[in-house]
Amino acid sequence: MKQDYEYIVLGLGGFGSAAAYWLARRQGGDVLGLEQFELGHVRGESQDHSRIIRLSYHARHYVELAKHAFTAWHEVEGEAGEQLVLRTGGLDLGPRVSVIPLTTYSESMDAAGVRYEHLDAGEIMRRWPHWRLSEDIHGLFQDQGGIAMAARGNAAHVRMARQHGATLLDRTPVDSIRHLDGEVEVIAGGHAYRARRLIVTAGAWSNRILQHVEINLPLRVTKEQVTYFSAVRLADFQPERFPVWIWMDDPCFYGFPVFGEPGPKVGQDAGGQEVTADTRTFDVDEPARDRVVKFLERYLPSALGPVLYTKTCLYTLTPDRDFVIDTVPGRPEIAVAIGGGHGFKFASLVGRILSELAIDGRTPHDLSEFRLDRPILQMENPPINYMV
Numbered sequence: 001m002k003q004d005y006e007y008i009v010l011g012l013g014g015f016g017s018a019a020a021y022w023l024a025r026r027q028g029g030d031v032l033g034l035e036q037f038e039l040g041h042v043r044g045e046s047q048d049h050s051r052i053i054r055l056s057y058h059a060r061h062y063v064e065l066a067k068h069a070f071t072a073w074h075e076v077e078g079e080a081g082e083q084l085v086l087r088t089g090g091l092d093l094g095p096r097v098s099v100i101p102l103t104t105y106s107e108s109m110d111a112a113g114v115r116y117e118h119l120d121a122g123e124i125m126r127r128w129p130h131w132r133l134s135e136d137i138h139g140l141f142q143d144q145g146g147i148a149m150a151a152r153g154n155a156a157h158v159r160m161a162r163q164h165g166a167t168l169l170d171r172t173p174v175d176s177i178r179h180l181d182g183e184v185e186v187i188a189g190g191h192a193y194r195a196r197r198l199i200v201t202a203g204a205w206s207n208r209i210l211q212h213v214e215i216n217l218p219l220r221v222t223k224e225q226v227t228y229f230s231a232v233r234l235a236d237f238q239p240e241r242f243p244v245w246i247w248m249d250d251p252c253f254y255g256f257p258v259f260g261e262p263g264p265k266v267g268q269d270a271g272g273q274e275v276t277a278d279t280r281t282f283d284v285d286e287p288a289r290d291r292v293v294k295f296l297e298r299y300l301p302s303a304l305g306p307v308l309y310t311k312t313c314l315y316t317l318t319p320d321r322d323f324v325i326d327t328v329p330g331r332p333e334i335a336v337a338i339g340g341g342h343g344f345k346f347a348s349l350v351g352r353i354l355s356e357l358a359i360d361g362r363t364p365h366d367l368s369e370f371r372l373d374r375p376i377l378q379m380e381n382p383p384i385n386y387m388v
């Protein structure tokens with residue numbers, strides 16, 4: 001079997017499958033992807049029917065990046081011949097006095113020239129009568145928001161990477177990486193592979209790989225969960241009638257219309273316990289689910305119904321929740337991306353950016369906020385702020 005490649009992608013979740021696709025689209029058969037589990041497994045961060053995609057963000061650079069994220073998905077849809085993003089509109093709502101003020105979102109959209117509507121509680125309930133809101137609640141509605149079809153998107157990236165000639169190996173854990181004469185050697189499944197460029201998209205396992213290049217990031221891995229509820233009137237929660245939404249306060253909740261399962265999906269953002277990727281369980285966090293139920297009882301009671309199921313998943317959190325998208329300082333042959341628990345909407349774009357870093361050594365996108373050597377990532381006990 002071929003053991004020398006131009007490009008190796010380590011980890012084939014959301015980011016890695018996208019990187020393999022964008023690399024193979026330009027470089028064909030010189031791409032090797034290595035995944036420790038089966039492709040599409042549920043032990044990482046990227047597997048479910050849906051993830052929220054939105055232009056609405058707390059900082060302008062994310063809004064600008066999100067515009068390109070939509071474009072990247074659109075290009076992939078064109079080649080895949082299937083829909084991967086479903087527009088439902090996106091509603092950000094919460095108390096006027098909140099730890100996540102909506103003004104940061106409206107200001108960054110203003111700066112980026114993105115249209116949105118500012119709605120008071122009455123108008124929100126007029127448009128979507130299932131909400132039960134008091135007068136102190138307000139919201140922003142951005143009509144391009146919607147669903148990134150996660151499992152379908154990953155499968156499309158994998159399928160098309162292979163069609164372009166990439167070799168993608170599942171059940172092939174990478175044990176170590178090392179520099180060799182300006183290249184990288186990767187030991188996996190008892191074989192040594194060499195490449196000119198390595199892309200590390202290892203999610204919750206990132207530090208285990210990065211230790212081989214003397215990097216240990218202050219990441220926290222948490223076990224998060226989402227619950228599908230069998231709402232009584234499913235028609236009220238169809239995507240054409242009910243948008244994706246985020247409750248902008250601490251605790252922060254979010255939800256989806258009916259998509260992939262016969263019931264709306266709701267979760268709490270960053271509400272899970274700290275775990276490790278290897279020792280985590282798949283058990284339901286009952287107190288966390290109770291918090292979601294109590295929220296729905298109060299604000300969105302008709303979404304409640306018997307629980308269909310609760311699905312667990314991992315977040316890999318940087319202390320500031322900003323991504324890592326960078327090459328290793330002093331080692332331009334190794335690029336890294338970590339999603340900070342909100343990365344899926346950008347997955348195809350991040351894959352494209354990583355392919356540009358690997359092939360061209362540069363990208364047109366401004367990655368200055370996502371540097372590996374930013375001060376907060378050098379601290380042993382950095383201040384943490386997940387509510388952004």
Ligand SMILES: Cc1cc2nc3c(=O)[nH]c(=O)nc-3n(C[C@H](O)[C@H](O)[C@H](O)COP(=O)(O)OP(=O)(O)OC[C@H]3O[C@@H](n4cnc5c(N)ncnc54)[C@H](O)[C@@H]3O)c2cc1C
Binds near residue numbers: 313
């Ligand atoms: C419940 C939940 C809800 C979310 N909601 C949203 C949302 O609404 N919108 C949004 O944009 N984002 C959301 N996110 C975040 C988003 O899903 C993640 O940021 C994104 O999927 C990260 O993808 P990844 O490729 O970095 O990680 P993963 O998909 O976990 O991929 C990493 C891969 O690397 C592999 N790997 C690791 N080490 C090795 C090794 N040594 N050898 C071989 N393979 C290895 C792993 O097995 C894994 O497959 C959510 C996440 C969760 C958990």
